[in-house]
Amino acid sequence: MGADDEYGVARQRFDVADAAPVLLDPQGVVTGWTSGARRLLAYPASEAVGRKLADLLIAEDAQRVPDLVERCRGDGGWTGLLTARRGDGQPVKVVARIASAEEAHGGSRWLMLLSELADAPGWDMSRTVLEQLTAGAPVGIAIVDTDLRFVWSNAALEQFGGGPAARRLGLRFADVQPGMDAQAVEAQMRHVLETGEAVIGYEHVGHVRSAPLRETAHMLSFTRLEDDRGHPIGVYYTVVDMTERHRARQRLALLDRAGQSIGRSLDLTRTAQELADVAAPGLADFVTVDLLESVLRGAEPAPGPLAESQEPVELRRAGYRSVQDDLTEAVIAIGEVVAFRAGTPPFRCLATGRSWREERLDPLIRDWTTDTPSGRRATFGELGLHSVMAVPIRSRGTTLGITTFYRRHQREPFDAEDLRLAEDVVARAAVCVDNARRYTRERDAALVLQRSLLPHRLPEQDAVEVAACYRPADELTGLGGDWYDLIPLSGARVALVVGEVPGHGIDAAAAMGQLRTAVRTLAALDLPPEEVLAHLDDLVARSAREEGAEPGTVGAAGTQCVGSACLYVVYDPVDGGCAMAAAGHPAPAVVLPDGSVVFVDLPQGPPLGVGGPPFEAVELSLAEGSTLALHTDGLLARSETWAVDAGRERLRGALERAGPLESSCRAVVDALLPARPYDDVVLLMARTKRLGTEQVAAWELPSDPAVVADARRTATRQLARWGLDELAFTTELVVSELVTNAIRYATGTIRLRLIRERALMCEVLDGGATAPHLRHPRTTDEGGRGLLLVSQLTQRWGTRFVPEGKIIWAEQSLTDLPG
Structure with missing residues (x-):
């Protein structure tokens, strides 16, 4: 087996030639004894063969033998430190390596290599000296060999989980800290072993076995250990708890995100949703933001906290955020009314203007709202919520609403620092909510004015x-x-x-x-x-x-x-x-x-x-x-x-x-x-659209006073064709007056035009450049009454100028025909 094999026999930190081999059967009984074993432990072969391995160890290590044998069966081998009892009764510290030794006929035995710790190259410093140097240090310190198995650790390392130092021996990082990212930590160790470059200040964030609900942060540093020939024999590393500093950085980062993300718009609902989005998941697993109806309308709420009464306080859900989708059906939707029952914690927060925190919620208590039309209500246990904070939204001494923060069972309860952080975030958001409220009022007023105009x-x-x-x-x-x-x-x-x-x-x-x-x-x-x-x-x-x-x-x-x-x-x-x-x-x-x-x-x-x-x-x-x-x-x-x-x-x-x-x-x-x-x-x-030819009639008239009577008759016949005989008298008067004025005061061709649309329009075009003026003649005046009669008998009249001259026109209503 090579040095890189996880459970191989050879170890770079001691010479196999100097090790004393011992053969064991699967039950841990000595079946083979060598001269090296006799020299190391002072037992002749006749006394050692047939004895159990536990009989050759001190009492404390003898109790570990069944566990070691079981581990050898599951993992294929074991390496660690043991204290053997020599034939003369003296203890001797040895590094033991146990590995499987397959036999040709298919049987199995265990090969155990023993090397005295004091004689192992590169390990002259005893554990006693290391423990004396590091006994009072608050920093966790450990040494692992080239296979990344623990060789030694100080007592301070126990505060980070993984059990006492004796239990770590021969184990790897992943064995003692399964909840942490062992792969990343061991990658740093391998890098140090291969390159010799120390790694200083490596930060690891995760959960340890001793605090599974609490996110922790540790600062690790790694240094390679070498023997007198410069060969790597292990890694020395230190661990410092940086959790509080890490949490302080997280709080500052959350406040920074709140300053950047909340209030980017002047929309009340969007601002409330931005508050919920910032707080989850950074601070809570589930966040709700509820605002007073008057705030959403842009109205000025009453100063101070809300008056306490026996009636439920009604707000409207303006924003919420859940890190898990299974809560969405259990909460009140955005825009729906939220009514908190009298005496409930949110009710008291609104009434007093003070925040509230509960580390452990009673899982059997239902949420604090009254029944909703949709009937979506559940207990806190059913929702998986176990810790809560309620913070009123207040600005300029006025309560605008309330923000509620929840954590689920997978996270630690809220503490006092979390409440202070929540109050800081809500205080920043409250200013934005109030600005949006005031802007809503002004914008609504401007919009009403705009639409009215x-x-x-x-x-x-x-x-x-x-x-x-x-x-x-x-x-x-x-x-x-x-x-x-x-x-x-x-x-x-x-x-x-x-x-x-x-x-x-x-x-x-x-x-x-x-x-x-x-x-x-x-x-x-x-x-x-x-x-x-x-x-x-x-x-x-x-x-x-x-x-x-x-x-x-x-x-x-x-x-x-x-x-x-x-x-x-x-x-x-x-x-x-x-x-x-x-x-x-x-x-x-x-x-x-x-x-x-x-x-x-x-x-x-x-x-x-x-x-x-x-x-x-x-x-x-x-x-x-x-x-x-x-x-x-x-x-x-x-x-x-x-x-x-x-x-x-x-x-x-x-x-x-x-x-x-x-x-x-x-x-x-x-x-x-x-x-x-x-x-x-x-x-x-x-x-x-275009008016049809049957809606427009036009005639060219010579500039001759005799044509006025013809113009009246022509207009009357056109009205008869249109079925507007009721307007004949007024139209004759209008045509007579406008054509007469054109003949008398203008030059060039005269054109008469009648248009039937929603009103009857009579137009007279002439080449004149001056517009007639309405006069109010005295009783002794012989003329000047024509336009006055036109203005009184028609709906409206006027003059417009065109390139050919001017047009005098008059309109009569078709919806108010005389009976």
Whole structure:
């Protein structure tokens, strides 16, 4: 057998030639005696053969013989230290090695090699001297041979488990510490034996047999021992208990993780879950976080601890974490109500504001909550929980909720240090919970304001089929000022508007409301898109100057609208014409009837209020069934830095897959953005319609007063064809007045047009450049009453300018026809 064989005969630490061989039968009886054995133990062969091995040893070692024989049968051999009794009665310390010796005829015997310890090369220092040197040392010290079997150890090593020193002899590390990672420790020993390099400060973390529930940490150092010829004869190693220092490092690491992981968002539920995730498994096996209902709503809870009463305290489960899946069905789910019964430890913690710890829970006690609708309740024994801590969540003297920590039977109970650590972690989390609560209140207020300023219901009209989606921003950036609108215009046209105010929060929402009101006011003037943006730009710049800031100063106090973006689109369902202009806003996409997607080549004007070149508009004709997709820039962005081209390609793909308008609007946003995007987003989709030829009637009129009567008759006949005879009288008056004014004050061709949509519209186009003004004539005036009658008999009227001149128009309701 070689030196590397675990139970081989040869040992590098003594010469086989100097050893005294002895043959034993399987029962430990001497069957062969050599001259070397006679010289070592002073027994002649006649006295030794036939005696039991135990008779040749001192009483203490004789008792070990049955165990040694049994071990030889199971392991194939044994090596260790024994004290033999010489023939003259004197004890002699020997190193004994017992190995199997197979016989040719198939029988079995044991070969025992004996070598006097004092004569073994390299081991001149006796155990007595070593024990005297190390008796009072608190450090565990041991020596193993080249087969990594214990040769000697001091009494201090016993505190680390493995039994007394005498029991270790001949055993390996794995035999005395089966719970520790023996393979890793022995790998260090082999490295030292092979290289001669000492290993200093090797840290081993695990569980020892003496403390199976407690994680321990030990610092080990290894040094090779050599004989006088420089040959390795073993390893000398020391062990120091570093458990307390290890636990202190763990506590600091847990606090560091808590500082980094808790409060990364301003979402209450997410913050509570982050607290649970940090505490398990580092501190506990099971953690629950329960918050008051008022806290989750963002309300201000009453200061101090909760008032003690006989009624259960109701909270809501905001977070929990279990290191084992078998607890998930037994706990209350996130979002469900948690009601702690009066007098229970969590109830008292909430009432007093003080923490509580119990090392050993009664396994027969049920959990402290009242019955839940799901009926998920169990005893602590059924859940496998045996130790608990409850720590109230308090910030600025106010109780916000409670965190409960549990350990299972496989871990040691919570101690006072664990409670202090839990209080530190919860205290840090409480600040984040309170910040999230206050932010929730402010964000909810801003969101209510934002939604109240957005259209509650888009007006009904026949120009476009429309759908809109607004998605608020992520909680870290706050609510923004994105908005949209649809404004009916004269002549059955509509204005589609999307805009964005810089900044976040209530100020941005309020500025958005101001800007939207200004756009609706300008839209009522029937101005072209570029002129609407020009007036809006002047309004924002003037407001900034009035607040003491120069135009171009983005973000100055009182200038929230400065730097706003806006896209203004006008669509005419009569001919499919579409005109648009942009102020610092991305161009819209158009989904053609065949499903392909194109982006409008729209000149980009400067943002509102910052100054720059004039705004430019583009005009295009849209086929019926085309879909305009107006959006804010947040739809193209996934982060603070984004590429327009990449964002457009993602939008193109989402629009190409879109289905019905109402569902596709939200589907596009869902495909491109998370539930809480980096910036708030608006998407307004409008599918174009065309008015049928039977809904529009137009006539060219010469500039001759005699044509007024013909115009009245023509209009009356058209109303009869439409079944609107009830409106004939009013329409004749409107046509007569508008055509007469055009003939009298304007030049060029006159065009009369009637449009039947949701209202009856009457338009008169002339080449004049001046708009009529409504007068309030005196009783003595002979004229000036025509427009006054028109304004009183129609729903609304007005003037808009076109390249050919101007159009004076008036509308009559079709839902309120005279009886």
